[in-house]
């Protein structure tokens with residue numbers, strides 16, 4: 001009898017998923033087996049440049065040595081306590097994260113959607129306890145085309161019909177206004193408004209960057225109206241745009257900041273609500289929680305992530321290489337690219353639909369050894385690890401030029 005093959009072929013593994021895995025994704029036909037830095041390798045040993053970086057969960061690349069070391073060190077000591085007890089990693093994590101963001105307090109959670117849910121709960125409680133909104137009347141103003149996650153409450157204020165259809169009844173209390181429209185936000189705010197919840201750059205929508213002055217305008221409006229500004233920086237934050245936070249480009253400090261994705265260093269899910277003391281102080285024992293939130297492994301990895309960001313190196317790389325990315329994309333406008341939006345190492349690229357859908361372009365790039373993800377229609381998103389080199393970035397741009405037929 002022969003021993004079973006230790007690894008199965010890509011095609012076999014893809015086929016094996018079909019009957020046993022929920023079909024809520026449509027992955028590119030690549031089966032990744034290992035990765036390091038900017039590169040991933042499939043089951044057959046083919047190498048690909050990762051230009052998606054786990055939707056920014058891998059801002060520091062795959063298996064960054066400092067992050068892996070922090071995880072290993074913690075795995076050997078203590079991994080989980082629950083919040084029923086204190087652990088020796090959490091205080092340091094919260095101290096460093098508040099220092100990095102300039103805010104006062106941290107509510108540790110796990111996934112991005114949980115951070116958003118927690119931010120909504122905190123804003124509502126603040127509205128009742130501090131602002132004095134009558135019970136169960138609080139409203140939250142959000143933007144159309146938003147992406148904040150997949151829970152029932154969050155899809156309640158999505159405008160993406162695929163994300164919503166079949167999942168009602170929905171949570172009330174949200175007012176949806178067009179993005180990048182200050183007057184619409186002003187009109188939507190009234191005495192019941194607990195918060196305005198926005199992505200400083202709309203990632204899933206196609207890296208939509210609002211006009212200069214929009215975020216500062218929202219900040220001024222929310223201050224005047226006495227409601228909170230919640231910035232969902234789960235994708236835009238932690239170095240991606242060339243600053244620690246995307247709101248810094250507009251000189252804005254939110255009341256509540258939602259972080260996730262890269263906060264877990266590509267190793268474990270780590271998210272957080274980071275806020276002013278007056279806001280997070282509304283929570284008392286028993287009113288909110290999470291079994292895994294703030295666990296020592298997550299806190300150790302999160303601390304190591306903050307340490308990397310404290311050096312400023314990754315923000316600087318994103319800003320500098322962002323110039324290379326922008327320059328390369330400008331060369332392609334009119335040659336397969338109809339337009340693009342970019343900030344730091346993050347771009348939404350609209351491809352001429354005559355050349356192919358975003359999916360088709362992504363598949364062609366995969367065959368060239370470059371992994372990206374489409375968003376809507378003919379838009380592809382580029383978000384490489386911030387550890388990418390200029391040469392790697394230029395080779396990815398050359399591959400894009402090639403598949404566009406340039």
Ligand SMILES: *Cc1c(COP(=O)(O)O)cnc(C)c1O
Pocket residue numbers: 055111112113114116147148149150199203204232233234235236260261
């Ligand atoms: C990814 C994302 C979320 C949800 O994060 P999950 O970890 O997938 O739950 C929320 N907001 C934004 C802006 C995101 O990009």
